Amino acid sequence: MSGGLRMWQDMEKERETLQAWKERVGQELDQVVAFWMEHSHDQEHGGFFTCLGRDGQVYDDLKYVWLQARQVWMYCRLYRKLERFRHPELLDSAKAGGEFLLRYARVAPPGKKCAFVLTRDGRPVKVQRTIFSECFYTMAMNELWRVTGEVRYQSEAVEMMDQIVHWVREDPSGLGRPQLPGAPASESMAVPMMLLSLVEQLGEADEELAGNYAELGDWCAQRVLQHVQRDGRAVLENVSEDGKELSGCLGRHQNPGHALEAGWFLLRHATRKGDPELRAHVIDKFLLLPFHSGWDPDHGGLFYFQDADGLCPTQLEWAMKLWWPHSEAMIAFLMGYSDSGDPALLHLFYLVAEYTFRQFRDPEFGEWFGYLSREGKVALTIKGGPFKGCFHVPRCLAMCEEMLGALLSRLASAPAPGAPSPPAVPDRKGAE
Amino acid sequence: MSGGLRMWQDMEKERETLQAWKERVGQELDQVVAFWMEHSHDQEHGGFFTCLGRDGQVYDDLKYVWLQARQVWMYCRLYRKLERFRHPELLDSAKAGGEFLLRYARVAPPGKKCAFVLTRDGRPVKVQRTIFSECFYTMAMNELWRVTGEVRYQSEAVEMMDQIVHWVREDPSGLGRPQLPGAPASESMAVPMMLLSLVEQLGEADEELAGNYAELGDWCAQRVLQHVQRDGRAVLENVSEDGKELSGCLGRHQNPGHALEAGWFLLRHATRKGDPELRAHVIDKFLLLPFHSGWDPDHGGLFYFQDADGLCPTQLEWAMKLWWPHSEAMIAFLMGYSDSGDPALLHLFYLVAEYTFRQFRDPEFGEWFGYLSREGKVALTIKGGPFKGCFHVPRCLAMCEEMLGALLSRLASAPAPGAPSPPAVPDRKGAE
Numbered sequence: 001m002s003g004g005l006r007m008w009q010d011m012e013k014e015r016e017t018l019q020a021w022k023e024r025v026g027q028e029l030d031q032v033v034a035f036w037m038e039h040s041h042d043q044e045h046g047g048f049f050t051c052l053g054r055d056g057q058v059y060d061d062l063k064y065v066w067l068q069a070r071q072v073w074m075y076c077r078l079y080r081k082l083e084r085f086r087h088p089e090l091l092d093s094a095k096a097g098g099e100f101l102l103r104y105a106r107v108a109p110p111g112k113k114c115a116f117v118l119t120r121d122g123r124p125v126k127v128q129r130t131i132f133s134e135c136f137y138t139m140a141m142n143e144l145w146r147v148t149g150e151v152r153y154q155s156e157a158v159e160m161m162d163q164i165v166h167w168v169r170e171d172p173s174g175l176g177r178p179q180l181p182g183a184p185a186s187e188s189m190a191v192p193m194m195l196l197s198l199v200e201q202l203g204e205a206d207e208e209l210a211g212n213y214a215e216l217g218d219w220c221a222q223r224v225l226q227h228v229q230r231d232g233r234a235v236l237e238n239v240s241e242d243g244k245e246l247s248g249c250l251g252r253h254q255n256p257g258h259a260l261e262a263g264w265f266l267l268r269h270a271t272r273k274g275d276p277e278l279r280a281h282v283i284d285k286f287l288l289l290p291f292h293s294g295w296d297p298d299h300g301g302l303f304y305f306q307d308a309d310g311l312c313p314t315q316l317e318w319a320m321k322l323w324w325p326h327s328e329a330m331i332a333f334l335m336g337y338s339d340s341g342d343p344a345l346l347h348l349f350y351l352v353a354e355y356t357f358r359q360f361r362d363p364e365f366g367e368w369f370g371y372l373s374r375e376g377k378v379a380l381t382i383k384g385g386p387f388k389g390c391f392h393v394p395r396c397l398a399m400c401e402e403m404l405g406a407l408l409s410r411l412a413s414a415p416a417p418g419a420p421s422p423p424a425v426p427d428r429k430g431a432e
Numbered sequence: 433m434s435g436g437l438r439m440w441q442d443m444e445k446e447r448e449t450l451q452a453w454k455e456r457v458g459q460e461l462d463q464v465v466a467f468w469m470e471h472s473h474d475q476e477h478g479g480f481f482t483c484l485g486r487d488g489q490v491y492d493d494l495k496y497v498w499l500q501a502r503q504v505w506m507y508c509r510l511y512r513k514l515e516r517f518r519h520p521e522l523l524d525s526a527k528a529g530g531e532f533l534l535r536y537a538r539v540a541p542p543g544k545k546c547a548f549v550l551t552r553d554g555r556p557v558k559v560q561r562t563i564f565s566e567c568f569y570t571m572a573m574n575e576l577w578r579v580t581g582e583v584r585y586q587s588e589a590v591e592m593m594d595q596i597v598h599w600v601r602e603d604p605s606g607l608g609r610p611q612l613p614g615a616p617a618s619e620s621m622a623v624p625m626m627l628l629s630l631v632e633q634l635g636e637a638d639e640e641l642a643g644n645y646a647e648l649g650d651w652c653a654q655r656v657l658q659h660v661q662r663d664g665r666a667v668l669e670n671v672s673e674d675g676k677e678l679s680g681c682l683g684r685h686q687n688p689g690h691a692l693e694a695g696w697f698l699l700r701h702a703t704r705k706g707d708p709e710l711r712a713h714v715i716d717k718f719l720l721l722p723f724h725s726g727w728d729p730d731h732g733g734l735f736y737f738q739d740a741d742g743l744c745p746t747q748l749e750w751a752m753k754l755w756w757p758h759s760e761a762m763i764a765f766l767m768g769y770s771d772s773g774d775p776a777l778l779h780l781f782y783l784v785a786e787y788t789f790r791q792f793r794d795p796e797f798g799e800w801f802g803y804l805s806r807e808g809k810v811a812l813t814i815k816g817g818p819f820k821g822c823f824h825v826p827r828c829l830a831m832c833e834e835m836l837g838a839l840l841s842r843l844a845s846a847p848a849p850g851a852p853s854p855p856a857v858p859d860r861k862g863a864e
Contacts, residue, residue: 061679
């Protein structure tokens with residue numbers, strides 16, 4: 001067989017595998033969105049029920065602000081990016097969710113602190129002394145502005161962003177956490193990661209805001225990179241303010257799925273900056289390293305938490321397999337491959353995607369299970385709860401569909417047989 | 433075989449089985465105490481390391497106040513109640529732990545609020561907005577007074593008790609929890625349970641204090657009993673202030689091990705009051721009911737959390753088997769049998785004790801594993817951590833040893849063959 005013919009056959013095989021995954025991912029996205037559209041809309045008060053049992057039944061009507069805002073964001077993003085989701089029901093539900101947030105999320109307006117959870121009719125139940133409710137609120141408002149063009153949403157987003165940046169970089173006292181003499185001045189990776197994703201959200205196709213937040217984006221990236229510790233051999237969730245390892249369990253704490261998520265946030269940053277060195281570093285430290293240390297060699301899947309010294313974590317759920325680290329890993333590896341052409345990353349995408357579709361999907365009632373035992377058995381049958389809503393699964397599926405489409409387009413415009421070889425990509429079976 | 437002979441043989445069999453368990457429990461207690469004596473003492477700062485790996489290695493030197501105080505209490509109690517533990521090392525370590533608490537537990541003396549966790553040298557790291565650090569502090573101080581006779585410990589205990597009662601019954605604002613309009617006015621069963629155990633602690637052999645707290649004890653018992661809901665078919669962890677079921681997951685939340693622990697607290701209350709009707713009610717609702725709904729029919733062991741409607745709980749660890757519900761169940765069933773003579777309760781003691789010794793003990797390094805998967809595999813290899821210290825296991829073993837001893841004494845003074853029959857008790861094998 002001639003070299004040209006084999007190369008053509010390899011490319012054809014790759015094209016077929018990518019195409020098959022694109023279809024699989026797209027169909028899954030349709031089913032997942034249908035699940036939330038059918039079961040989660042609160043027609044009476046606006047906003048969404050997110051405590052949904054296996055079959056979609058509402059088992060609690062509390063409204064977690066993270067999940068309200070994420071669902072608004074997700075609906076708007078789908079509406080904006082994918083033609084087949086551009087229908088009024090999605091937009092109307094997103095707007096109703098946005099209005100619910102505008103009216104009720106803030107605990108004591110005009111103060112900007114948002115509740116963590118509200119009653120069905122919007123009364124605050126709990127407040128967290130962190131920035132995350134406010135961050136998801138900002139994402140929701142910015143995306144609502146993008147689909148509706150209504151300036152009040154964007155004003156809300158930009159004002160809240162200013163408040164968040166003030167809390168993080170200037171004065172956290174408004175969050176209400178007491179400063180205790182024994183508590184180390186530590187940084188959770190979640191904070192600069194979250195801010196980095198807001199910089200991307202607000203700066204998309206908006207030169208002015210992108211410029212305003214350029215320094216902040218660099219600062220966030222640098223702070224996330226500080227979490228690579230031990231001469232590049234570990235990503236640690238918590239480090240000191242000046243980027244050193246902290247003592248004890250807090251310092252050794254690792255969350256492989258979170259590192260992978262930070263990885264794709266940083267890959268986007270590297271793309272915006274046009275920085276191939278950063279990209280290579282990120283692939284090495286935030287994609288390959290957490291995968292190799294975090295993937296369970298016995299049962300497959302990513303551990304939820306680990307200890308950097310290999311000691312037993314103190315979190316009861318450390319060995320469980322959660323849906324979201326796997327969604328983030330799918331995005332990270334496919335993005336890493338798209339950006340670098342390294343076939344090892346496509347191999348890992350296939351491996352993680354096969355595991356994820358096999359273990360988490362619920363073909364009977366739709367959506368994914370969220371929580372499996374170490375061995376991969378369903379441990380919680382719920383489809384939504386205090387921390388699982390309409391977000392990680394559809395975000396992963398929509399992004400993978402888009403990236404798979406772009407890869408297929410690139411292949412379609414690749415040189416004909418006989419021309420110089422594109423990066424060799426193993427087929428899907430070989431990835432198992 | 434004559435009826436008298438068979439009765440004599442049954443009694444002899446019961447005696448042997450009780451005697452075997454008394455020895456087993458006593459030996460286990462010796463090994464467990466030896467584990468903490470060897471690995472947990474901080475000779476430099478006083479107090480105890482409680483983050484101990486499988487072999488006793490310290491993996492974190494944070495000092496959780498609940499566990500510091502519980503270990504002080506446990507050491508004093510052993511010293512006071514069991515002759516073979518009356519040695520100076522135990523007492524000296526308890527006193528060093530007590531001094532550590534006196535010096536460092538309170539966040540802002542003379543304010544009484546205590547930290548939840550301290551650095552090794554006593555600086556506060558975290559404060560919980562609950563009463564539990566203060567309750568365990570009170571237990572420790574009262575027990576230290578009992579073994580040393582030093583009045584300053586007792587003053588500390590009584591003053592802290594006054595503060596706790598003020599927070600619970602008059603004004604919780606000093607705890608620092610914000611009152612939010614959407615948060616239901618709810619009562620966690622833990623609060624009146626904990627106070628009831630303090631009433632017993634402070635009132636032991638102290639007529640004046642027992643008198644002072646008599647009304648409080650009745651109030652606590654009545655509040656705990658309010659958690660029996662649904663026409664007596666469920667014990668719910670959280671109810672409204674006026675004793676009604678709350679909506680949603682919070683209202684349906686159940687914790688079988690906690691109900692069993694409340695059960696033996698109430699049995700002691702019933703004994704103090706001389707109230708056989710209360711005793712029968714408690715055995716029915718707080719011993720048999722949680723056991724029958726909470727025992728895993730497939731793998732054995734008590735579920736950690738359940739939902740009263742049989743829905744899936746949202747806590748990731750709901751199906752795990754934890755050491756302490758099993759320790760509490762052993763105490764509850766043996767006490768229920770001692771108080772009532774009902775052989776079904778002895779049967780359940782044997783069943784739970786066999787499971788517990790088989791699954792949680794670590795014959796290689798001593799002490800018990802704390803956290804098993806639903807199927808009974810060790811999920812965390814740690815022997816101590818933020819919530820597991822020198823408390824539930826030795827308290828269970830010491831109390832069971834004492835109760836088994838008392839049952840054996842009763843049998844020894846039982847009437848000779850031919851006299852009226854004592855309650856029939858099945859043998860240990862029959863309990864499996």
